[in-house]
Each structure stands twice: as structure tokens, then as C-alpha cells.
Amino acid sequence: MGHIVVVGSVNMDVVNHVSNHPLPGETIKGLTTTYSPGGKGANQAVAASLARGKVSMMAAVGDDPFAVELRSSLERYGVDTASLVYKSGNSGLAFITVDAQGENSIILSEGANGKLEVADIRASLYTMQGASAVLLQNEIPWETTRYVAEEAHRQGIKVFLNPAPAIKVQKDVLQWLDVIALNETEAEAITGIEIADDECAVRASKLLVSCGAYSVVMTLGDQGALYADRNGSLVRTQAFSVEAVDTTAAGDTFIGAFAVALVEGAWPIEQCLQFASAAAAITVTRKGAQASIPHREEIDAFLKSR
Numbered sequence: 591m592g593h594i595v596v597v598g599s600v601n602m603d604v605v606n607h608v609s610n611h612p613l614p615g616e617t618i619k620g621l622t623t624t625y626s627p628g629g630k631g632a633n634q635a636v637a638a639s640l641a642r643g644k645v646s647m648m649a650a651v652g653d654d655p656f657a658v659e660l661r662s663s664l665e666r667y668g669v670d671t672a673s674l675v676y677k678s679g680n681s682g683l684a685f686i687t688v689d690a691q692g693e694n695s696i697i698l699s700e701g702a703n704g705k706l707e708v709a710d711i712r713a714s715l716y717t718m719q720g721a722s723a724v725l726l727q728n729e730i731p732w733e734t735t736r737y738v739a740e741e742a743h744r745q746g747i748k749v750f751l752n753p754a755p756a757i758k759v760q761k762d763v764l765q766w767l768d769v770i771a772l773n774e775t776e777a778e779a780i781t782g783i784e785i786a787d788d789e790c791a792v793r794a795s796k797l798l799v800s801c802g803a804y805s806v807v808m809t810l811g812d813q814g815a816l817y818a819d820r821n822g823s824l825v826r827t828q829a830f831s832v833e834a835v836d837t838t839a840a841g842d843t844f845i846g847a848f849a850v851a852l853v854e855g856a857w858p859i860e861q862c863l864q865f866a867s868a869a870a871a872i873t874v875t876r877k878g879a880q881a882s883i884p885h886r887e888e889i890d891a892f893l894k895s896r
Contacts, residue, residue, distance in 0.1 A: 592643065592644070592721075592722030592723065592850075592853035592854065592855075593644045593645075593646070593720060593721045593722055594635075594638050594643045594644065594645050594646075594721065594722060594723045594724075594725060594849055594850065594853060595645075595646045595647075595648060595717055595718050595721045595723070595724045595725070595742075595747075596631050596632075596634055596635040596638070596645060596646070596647050596648070596649075596669075596724075596725045597631065597648040597649070597711065597724060597725070597726055597730070597734075597735070597738045598629070598630055598631020598632070598634070598635075598648075598649060598703075598725070598726060598727045598729060598730055599629035599630050599631040599632065599649065599682055599700075599703040599727060599729030599730055600627070600629040600631060600632040600647070600649045600650070600651055600660050600664070600674075600681065600682060600702075600703065601627070601628045601629035601632070601660075601681070601682035601683055601684040601698070601701075601703070601729075602625060602626075602627060602628070602656040602659070602660060602681060602682070602683055602684070603625070603626050603627070603628035603629075603683075603684045603686050603838070603878075603879050604623065604624075604625055604683060604684065604685050604686065605623065605624045605625075605626065605686045605687075605688060605838070605877075605878070606620045606621075606622075606623050606685075606686070606687050606688070607620065607621040607622045607623075607624075607688050607689075607877075608620055608621060608687055608688070608689055608690075609621065609689065609690050610689050610690065611687060611689050611693075611695060612687075624877075624878070626878045626879055626880065626881055627659060627660050627663035627664070627879065627880050628684055628686075628838070628839065628879035628880060629649075629660075629682055629684065629703070629729065630727040630729050630752065630754060630842050631647065631649055631725075631727055631729065631730070632647065632649065632660070632663075632664060632669075632880065633839045633842035633843065633846070633879055633880060633883070634725050634727070634752070634842045634843075634845050634846040634849075635647045635664065635667075635669045635725075635846065636663075636664065636667040636669060636846070636880045636883050637839075637842055637843040637844075637845070637846025637847055637869065637883050638725070638846035638847070638849055638850050639667050639668040639669050639846075640667060640668070640846075640883055640884065640885045640886065641846060641847045641850040641851070641865075641869065641885075641886050641889065642850065642886040643846075643849070643850040643853065645668070645669045645670065646669070646670040646671075646672070646673060646717050646721075647664055647669050647670065647671055647673065647674060648673040648674075648706075648710075648711060648714055648717055648738075649673075649674055649675075649703070649706060649730075650674070650675045650676070650677050650702040650703060650705055650706040650710065650730075651674060651675075651676060651677070651681045651682075651702050652676070652677055652678070652679050652680045652681035652682075652701055652702040653676055653677070653678055653679070654679075654680050654681055656680075656681040656683075657676065657681050657702075660681055661674055663880060667880065667883075672714075672717070673714040673717045675706070675710050675714075676702075677702040677705040677706075679701060679702060679705075680699070680701040680702065681701050681702050682698070682699065682700055682701040682702055682703040682729070683698070683699040683701060684696055684697070684698050684699075685697040685698075685699070686838060688836050688837075688838065688877075691834070692834035692835050692836050692837050692874060693837060694836070694837055694838050698729065698755075700729065700730075703729055703730050704730070704731060706730045706731065706734050707731070707734060708733060708734050708737045710734075711734060711737060711738055711741075715741070718738075718741070718742060718745065718747065719745075721742075721745075721747050722747065722748060722853045723747060723748040723749070723750060723768075723849055723852075723853050724738060724739075724742040724747050724748070724749055724750065725750045725752070725845065725846070725849055726738060726739060726749070726750065726751045726752070727751075727752045727753075727754055728752070728753050728754055728755055728756070728757055729754075729755070732757070735751075736760075736763055739751065739763055739766045739767065740763075740766055742766075743766035748768040748769070748852075748853070749766055749767050749768050749769070750767075750768065750769045750770075750771060750845065750849055751763075751767050751769070751770050751771070752770075752771045752772065752841070752842075752845050753770065753772055753776055753780060754772065754773075754776055754841070756772070756775065756776040756779035756780055757779075757780075758779075758780060759780060761801055761802055762802075764798065764801050764802035764803045765802035765803075767802070767803045767804065768804045768805065769803075769804070769805050769806075769807055769848075769849075769852070770798055770803045770805075770806050770807070771806075771807040771808075771809075771844075771845045771848070772806075772807075772808060772809075773808070773809045773810075773811075773841060774791070774808070774809075774810060774811070777791070777794045777795075777798075777808055778794070780798070781794040781797050781798065783797065785808075785810070788813070788816075788826075791808055791810060791816050792816065792818065792824065794808070795808055795816060795817075795818035795824075796818060799818055799819065799820055803820075804819060804820050805817065805818065805819035805820065805823075806818045806819070807845075807848060807863070809841060809844055809870075810829075811829065812829050812831075813829060814826060814827050814828040814829040814867065815827050815829075815844075815863050815866070815867060817859050817863060823859065825859050825860050825863065827860060827863040827864055827867055828867075829867060829871070830867055830868060830871040830892075830896065832871045832872075832874060832875050833875060834874040834875070835874065835875055835876060835877055836874065836876065836877045836878065836882065837874050838877075838878065838879050838882070839873055839878075839879040839880065839882055839883060840870045840873045840874050841870070842879075843866075843869050843870045843872075843873040843882075843883050843884075844866045844867065844869065844870040845866070846869075846883075847865055847866040847868075847869035847870070847889065848862055848863065848865070848866035851865045851866060864893065865889060865893070868889050868892045868893050868896075869883070869884055869889045871892070872884040872888055872889065872892055
């Protein structure tokens with residue numbers, strides 16, 4: 591079993607369920623409000639762990655009451671938290687609004703996530719030694735993410751980057767990436783190519799590869815997923831049809847599950863994508879972030895039933 595290290599964000603999600611998203615200036619009545627641990631980094635760590643990966647988390651939480659629950663939640667899901675650091679102030683918060691169709695909008699208050707520094711990573715580099723893969727996102731300071739990508743690449747560790755929220759990624763950083771995993775919105779923001787159809791998705795993927803990334807995994811909602819790499823491979827998989835309840839953490843679940851499948855090294859890319867798509871499909875049928883992420887046994891059973 592490969593060791594996966596996730597360096598990224600940990601948030602407490604404050605989730606409001608509504609019938610419809612409010613218009614600008616509109617006040618609406620919420621249906622329910624819940625608190626649940628989340629954050630792209632933590633979600634991906636949980637998804638990888640539940641997909642039967644060995645996972646460690648490098649992240650920062652505050653000195654507020656949320657920090658205790660955020661750490662214990664990761665540990666309940668089997669994620670090693672020895673490299674978690676504490677910062678003064680609040681833990682990261684995400685204010686999420688989910689409508690009746692399961693679509694969400696999110697406002698982030700970065701809190702301690704914005705204080706995870708290169709020095710914190712250097713102090714815990716032992717966590718990365720011998721790892722098979724490092725998973726990165728864009729909810730901690732970019733200089734920290736950049737440092738981890740370069741250091742992991744130097745050590746021969748596979749580097750996954752999910753550039754969300756989307757930013758332009760420098761060419762030298764792209765050259766350190768084994769996988770850049772992103773959705774249509776992020777792909778458009780980074781490449782300038784509107785992902786209007788399959789042809790546009792292929793063009794954007796090939797552009798990212800030509801700029802240095804070894805491979806690209808693009809999730810396309812109900813159109814499935816697309817994989818392209820430096821060797822000229824182009825693989826498409828269809829999405830699974832399910833009734834969506836809440837799309838929170840679906841993308842994170844896809845990435846965590848895909849990383850485990852890829853690191854295990856036993857499957858072709860198409861099967862890795864199908865495994866990740868199945869995990870994400872299960873996630874959207876449930877409410878919440880980490881609470882919605884499936885175990886490996888559930889993913890395997892879902893695939894067998896299709």
C-alpha cells in the first residue's frame with residue numbers, strides 16, 4: 591500500500607440547505623443548518639483513506655473549539671495527524687449553501703489555513719519521506735504549496751495538484767506535476783479555453799501537458815472525466831447516473847480515490863477513472879462533506895452493480 595501525504599486545508603463547514611439560492615439583495619429562509627468537518631485537503635485525505643490508502647495530513651488548525659473536532663474527525667477516518675500544527679486565531683471556515691437540486695455555493699474564511707508556512711512543512715518533512723504521492727490544492731498559501739510540490743518532485747514523489755480555487759499555475763510548477771486534476775471552471779480559468787464541448791476539453795488538457803504537466807485529469811460533471819498525458823494518451827470515461835442530493839466534496843472524493851487507484855498501480859487509467867467516478871457518484875447521493883465519502887467496499891459494490 592502506497593503512502594499518500596495530503597498538504598492542504600482543514601475547515602469546519604457551516605452548511606445551509608435552501609430551496610433555491612438567494613438572488614443579490616434577497617433574504618430567504620433556510621431549511622436546515624449543520625456543522626461538519628471539511629476543507630479540500632481534509633476531504634481528499636479522508637477520501638483516500640476510506641479508499642484504503644495509508645494517508646497523512648499536513649495542515650493547520652486554530653486554537654478555537656473547532657480545532658478539536660477537526661483533528662478527531664480526521665483520526666476517526668484513519669488519517670494520521672501527527673503533522674497537524676496549531677495557529678493562534680480561528681480554524682478555517684467554509685460557509686456552504688446547498689439548494690434543492692444539490693448544487694452548492696461556497697464562501698471560504700481561511701483562518702489557520704492561511705498561516706500554514708514553509709517553515710511548518712520543513713519542520714515535518716519526515717512525514718513525506720518514502721511517500722508514494724503528495725496531494726495539493728489551493729486553500730493554503732501558494733508559496734507553501736509551491737515549496738511542497740518542488741520538494742516532493744525532488745524526492746521522486748508523485749505530485750497531484752488540484753488548483754482550486756483556480757489560479758494561473760507557473761510553468762516551472764507545472765513541470766513538477768505528475769497529475770493536475772481540475773474541473774471545467776478551473777480549466778477555463780487556467781488555460782483561457784472555454785470548456786464548451788469535448789473538443790475544448792481536449793484542447794485545454796493538451797495545452798496543460800504542453801506547458802509541462804505530465805498528465806491532466808479533468809472532471810466534466812455529467813459528461814464524465816477526461817485523462818490526457820505527455821505520451822499522447824487520451825482516455826474518456828462516462829459519469830454514473832445517480833440522483834444528486836449534495837455535490838459538496840464530490841470533486842475531492844474523485845481526486846482522493848483516483849490517487850489511491852493510481853498509486854496502487856494495478857489498474858489501467860480507465861479503471862482508475864471509473865473507480866474515482868464511482869466514489870464521487872456515491873458522495874453526491876448523501877449530504878455533507880466527509881460524512882458523504884464512501885468506503886472502499888461501497889465503491890467496489892457500486893461498480894459491481896453497474
